[in-house]
Amino acid sequence: MAGGHSRTYRSQDARLTLLVLYTANQPSAWPECMKVITEVLLALQPGQSVLYGFANSPTGGCALSKAARQTPQVLHALDFLFNNCWRLPETIGARLAHGARSLSAVTLASHSTLIWWQANVDQDVWFSSLQGTKVNLLDLLGDSYSSSLVVQALHSADQDVTLADACDEAADLNHEPSSENALPSSDTEPLSIHTPQGPLSAISEGSEQEDEAHAFLTSCPSDEPALVEALRVMFALSESESLEASKEAAVDTHVPYFDPVDPVTTTIPDPYQHYRSAHVDAALYGSLDYHDPAGNKCVELWFTRDMAKVVGDDSGLGPDETYALRVYATGYRQAVIQRETDLLTPQDMLKHQPLVAAAALEELQTWHKYKCFKRVPRATAKNIMDSKFVAKWKMVKDTQGKEKRVVRMRLALRGFKDMREGLENFAATGSRQSQRLLSSEVACHPGWKLVAVDVAKAFLQGMTYQEMSELTGEDEHEVHFDLPAREAEYLKQVPGFEGFDPRKETLKCLKPGTGCRDAPRAFALKLAQFTRSETIGLRPSLYDSELELKHVGSRLVLLLVKHVDDLKIAGEPREVDALVAHLESGFGKLAYQENTFTVCGLTHVRHSDGSIEMNQDSYIAAMRPIQHPELTGRASSEQCTPVVHGLFQSLLGAVAYSLLSQAWAAVFVVALQRHAAAPTNLHVRRLNLLLAALQKQKAKLLFPVMTCARRIVVFSDASFSKESDQKGYGMRGAVFLRMGSHKGQERCHFLEAHSQSLKLVTRSTFAAETLAAVGAVDSLAALLVTLQEVSCGTLSTEDVLARCRQLVAPATLPKDLVWRACAAHNERNFLIVRPPTESAESGELLVVHESGRAGSRAQQQVPYKDGLTDKLFAVDHERQECTRMWSQQKSDDLMAQMDNIDEEIAEPFKEALKSELRKYVDSRYADQGGMSTGAASYTLYSSKGQEVGGDIELTMIVAARRARPRGLWSGTWTSQWRTLFEPGQAEPVKMVGILEFISHYAEDGNVHFRRRAESRSSVKETTDPIKFALEVVKAIRKEEDSFQASTEDQVDSLCDGTLRALRRTLPVSKERFDWRPSRHALVRDLKAAGKDGGS
Structure with a gap:
């Protein structure tokens, strides 16, 4: 029946319909x-x-x-x-x-x-x-x-x-069945099939196909047995029926599916009418108006669930989902996440070779304009590194204001090949607290200007290496580099470089350029010279050197926060304009924005009522969750694969930067950071959820207009884990609000929020809350100092210490006790000091040691004897400085004459040892650029033996220290050696030594690693001083190498968990100290010093 009428259908037509019904749910x-x-x-x-x-x-x-x-x-x-x-x-x-x-x-x-x-x-x-x-x-x-x-x-x-x-x-x-599973022929006749016209005779040649169809149908599961049987019959009928169309009645009673359409009504006189009526350019007719998330033009074809099988599998579709097939315009699809640099592909480089060449020449001329390099003979050059050009498309505006694409070539040195070790390359940036404080001050001063400027070609406008050396006292850094072969030819077109031969010449860097490790520092030093000049008068704050302030009297008139070459400036209009003009006089035209701008992903908006808004909406929206095949189907508790681990760390760092405006997420970021070293798949999914929440919420910081009440409100809280496997772990948090009022209504500004792990094990609410309160007060002290500087002017360290002394009672320790304690500490750790400039003849550093002490410790300046020059020098142990150096007067008494006899015997051996020890120290201990970062030295003492003119005793000391204040760590390496012998003796000379290594890490506490070892060796040569010195230094080198190797093995055996556990045992005072005096060598030394008169 069809439409209420009886109709006759061919079996092959019915078979297809039944087959569709049968396979629909397979x-x-x-x-x-x-x-x-x-x-x-x-x-x-x-x-x-x-x-x-x-x-x-x-x-x-x-x-x-x-x-x-x-x-x-x-x-x-x-x-x-x-x-x-x-x-x-x-x-x-x-x-x-x-x-x-x-x-x-x-x-x-x-x-x-x-x-x-x-x-x-x-x-x-x-x-x-x-x-x-x-x-x-x-x-x-x-x-x-x-x-x-x-x-x-x-x-x-x-x-x-x-x-x-x-x-x-x-x-x-592989001896497997073929992909076409042919079934063997049946030995029995097939069943007769009855039709309305009567039974059909069996057709032997069709039995194989029929059996195949029957086998296929019976092998597939189905809930409709009748449907399977009907299909079997239809397959058999289709083999015996003619494929001719069946005769039907002349009258077609079938109801049409659609009503007839009048051709007149479908005529379209103007195909562009819908564009013209909307006053839109008709050239858009037929263009692709759909874009994917990456902005690529395409057309989407949507398939309902019933038709999804024609393009793919529909088993995963939900009831309200459709299958979409996206067809792109001709050409390659752009990346899902467009690369920021928009780099030229190799094909682009070949296609646009003239443009690339011109851009490379422009870059070379730019470097030459800023006097970044000069040509030098290759034979005299050292520390040579190679370079590369990075090609990208840059958007610029033409004369009509339309954006056009031009090629930009950037020359970058491969700074990682710099051979100088210990290179100082730190360049600070403004803290997040300083960035919020600037917005807060602008909201408190409605008449101020708020601008952002950017220095173009910043790294090419930094200090020269010579200027950096003169300013810091460090050795001048020498850097040379070679250009790629093609660009080296372009260099010949730059004035002054005609005939440049890269085989015999190279380029010497006069200042750090792009790619050099110290380029940010060079620019930061140059920028500080301008901002802190007498013309401008900005001064750095105590806790953030990149927050600079200017006061007229006690009134703040100018405030600056630096982030390398991006500067945020706020202040009185005249002061802001003067600073911008002064910067442009040294760095050229600056990119200038006022009131609304984005700096380092942080958008600032100044509203009409004077309030300041800070947000990171665009930055957060640009982040993408981690979607990787190695996450699919894996258990949450499994460790991440290396690829996913890298993606996790990258995204976690990007999310952490959003805390500039999204402080509410800090506790989640800290929780994930605890697992950054070894995350599981669960942590990756949690990070994706956190990103989704950030992109949904997108909180904004608003600094309303107000008058500051000079009051800070701090909220502190803490929690700890009591039941889980992380028993004893705790977290603390604090929020710092700057209070004020406007038209009688109380208002506040959000300045800072902290969320971090407690360094100590906590097992009670009281302990957790106490630790949180202590941490909040520590942070508050720094904030109060900064706000005091904002209100009254910058402070020095001495100013802050003087104010702290006003809050506590005067120290009751006797001064001589302090001197003794400091002297004992410095002697034990072999303090290295630099002689006064007027007394520095040999350039050798001085080693402070008990063997050379020439007076009592109970004085502010303790005298010592320098074993290398036989001069005396005084050391202020509180300041750890050498204050003066002088020659000692020789006595003519009998004891002095006896000492001179021993000195004359020991002198040849001392001179030989001085020479060899100097070579050894220079080759084994690198100069780290100054006393604050690292130094190494040695000294040598001789004393008489038991008989005058007989045996002599030599004491040799090697000391080295390294310090990294930014990393909050320091370390010392010392070895002292003593030998007693008579020149020319037949038996070998015995030499004993003590080697010691000490490291100190001081982030929120003090962690020490100390290792000490004793050594014994022998020297056969006792007649020839030079051979004697060579054997002694050889023995020292052997013992120090062995001590270093065993120390490295011991450190490697310590796991990260051990070091973390050590830090978490620090008490609230931030230092574990055993108060039993008998346990401390320092106390015993002080007692002994009191008994022997303080020597």
């Missing part, structure tokens, strides 16, 4: 096949690809690839996906790749179809038809190529073999 092989393919892709090493199907044979023709022979099930899965799911044209093979930058050409294939996805093949699968088989995946996929799973279907117009043939051949090689 399970799909898509999940199993995709599982096989995905497992193979994930097993590949990053950058690896593998071919399945036919490949060129060494003997000619084609043969199965190695992968196809070993894993034929992959071939079957690919064949099913290509034919039944992705509906691709006939293929000869396929290539699978994971994280590959490019795919080479396949000679057997003429063109290909590329299919790739990231995490979920049901949601983000991409297709691209390629004219060939060679493809640059970096250009096609962008930076996501490293995490993409790629399947390349290979097609050919002139090959007879197919992927199905490969499946059959692989099955034969």
Whole structure:
């Protein structure tokens, strides 16, 4: 029945309808096949690809690839996906790749179809038809190529073999059934089939096909047995009926599906009418108006659930979901996350070679303009590094104000090849508290100006190496570099470099350029000279050197926060304009923005009522969650793979930077940072959830207009874990608000928020809250000092200490006791001091040691004897400085004459040892640029033995220290050696030594690592002073090497957990101290000093 009428249908037509009904709910092989393919892709090493199907044979023709022979099930899965799911044209093979930058050409294939996805093949699968088989995946996929799973279907117009043939051949090689499961013929006659016209006779030649159909139907599960039987009958009928159309009644009683349409009403006189009526350019007619998230133009075809099978698997579709097929415009799809630099591809470099050459010449002329290099003979150059040019597209505005693309070439030195060790390259940036404080001050001064400026070519305008050396007292850094061969030819067009020969010449850096490790520091020093000059009068604050203030009297008139070359300026209009003009006089025209601007991802908006808003909406929106195939199907408790671990650390760092405006998320960031070294998949998913919450909430900081009440309100809180496996772990938090009022209403400004782990184990609420309160007060002290500087002017360290002394009672310790304690500490740690400038003859540093002390410790300046020059020098142990140095007067008494006899005997040996020890120290202990960062020295003492003119005693000391104040660590290395011998004695000389290594780490506490060892060795030579010195230094080198190796082994055996546990045992006072006097050598030394008169 159809439409209430009886109709006659051919069996083949009914069969197709029944077949559709039967297969509609049959399970799909898509999940199993995709599982096989995905497992193979994930097993590949990053950058690896593998071919399945036919490949060129060494003997000619084609043969199965190695992968196809070993894993034929992959071939079957690919064949099913290509034919039944992705509906691709006939293929000869396929290539699978994971994280590959490019795919080479396949000679057997003429063109290909590329299919790739990231995490979920049901949601983000991409297709691209390629004219060939060679493809640059970096250009096609962008930076996501490293995490993409790629399947390349290979097609050919002139090959007879197919992927199905490969499946059959692989099955034969592995003794498996063919892909076409042919069933054996039946020995029995088939059942008669009854029709309205009568029974049909059996047709023997059709029995095989009928049995195959019957076997297929019975092998598939179905809840409709009647439907299966009907289909079997229809298959048999279709074999016996004629394919002629059946005769029907002349009168067509079938009701049409659509009403007839009048052609007159469908005539379109003006196809552009809808554009013209909206006054829109008709040139947009037929253009692609849909864009994907990356901005690529495309067309989307939507398939309902009923039709989704024609393009893919519909088993994963929800009831309200549709299957979307996105078709892109001709050309490569742009990356999902567009690269910020928009780098030129190699193809672009070749295509636009004249533009690239002109841009490279412009960059060289820019470096020459700022006097960044000069030509020097290669024979005299050292520390030579190579360089590269980075090419990218830059958007500029033409004369009509339209944005145009030009090529920009940036010269960058490979600074990581700099051979100088211990190079000071630190350049501070303004803290987040200082950035908020600037906005707060502007909101408290409605008449102020708020601007942001950017210094162009900042790193090329820094200090020269010579200027840095003169300013800091450090040795001048010498850097040379070579240009790439092509750009070296362009250099000859720069004035002064005509005839430049890169074989005989090279370029010497006069100032650090882009790529040099010390370039930020060079610019920071140059910028500070301008901002802190007498003309401007800015002064750095005590706790943040990049927050600079200017006062007229006690009134703040100018405030500056630096972030390398990005400057935020606030103050009275005249002062701001003067600063900008002064900076432009030294750095050229500045990029200038007022009231509304974005600096380092932080957007500032000044509203009409004078309030200041800070947000990171654009920065947060640009972040992307971690979606990687190595996360799919893995347990939450599993450790991340190395690739996912890298993505986790990168995204976590980006999320942490958002705390500038999203302080509410600090506790979540800290919790994730605790697992940054070894995150699990669960932590990755939590980080994605945190990012989603940030992108949804996007909190803003608002600083309303107010008059400051000079009052800070602090809220402190803490918590600790009592039950879990992290028992004893605690966290603390604090919020700092600046209070004020406006028109009688109380207002506040958010200045800072802290959320961090407690350094100590806590097992009670009281302990956690106490530790949190102590931490909040510590932070508050620094904030109060900064606010005091904002109100009244900058302070020095001495000013702050003087004010602190006013809050506490005067110290009751006797002064001589303080001197003794400091002297004992410095002597034990072999303090190294520099002699006064007027007394520095040899340039050697002085070592403070008990063996050379020439007076009592109970005085402010303790005298010592320098064993190398026999002079005396005085040391102020509180300041750890050498105050003066002088020659001692020799006595003529009998004791002095006896000492002179011993000195004359020891003198040849001392002179030889001085020479060898100097060579040893210079070669083994590098100069770290000054007393504050590192120094090494040695000294030598001689004394008489038991008989005058007999044996002599020599004491040798080697001392070295390193310090890194920014890293909050320091360390010392000392070794002292003593030997007693008589020149010319026959038996070997015994030499004993004590070696000691001490490191000190002081972040929120004090952690020491100390190791001490004793050594014994012998020296055979006692007659020749030079040979004697060589043997002594050789023995010292051997013992120090052994001590260092054993120390490294011991440190390596300590795990991170041990060091963390050590730090967490520090008490509230931030220093673990055993108060029992008998346990401290210092106390015993002081007692002994009191007994012997303070010597």
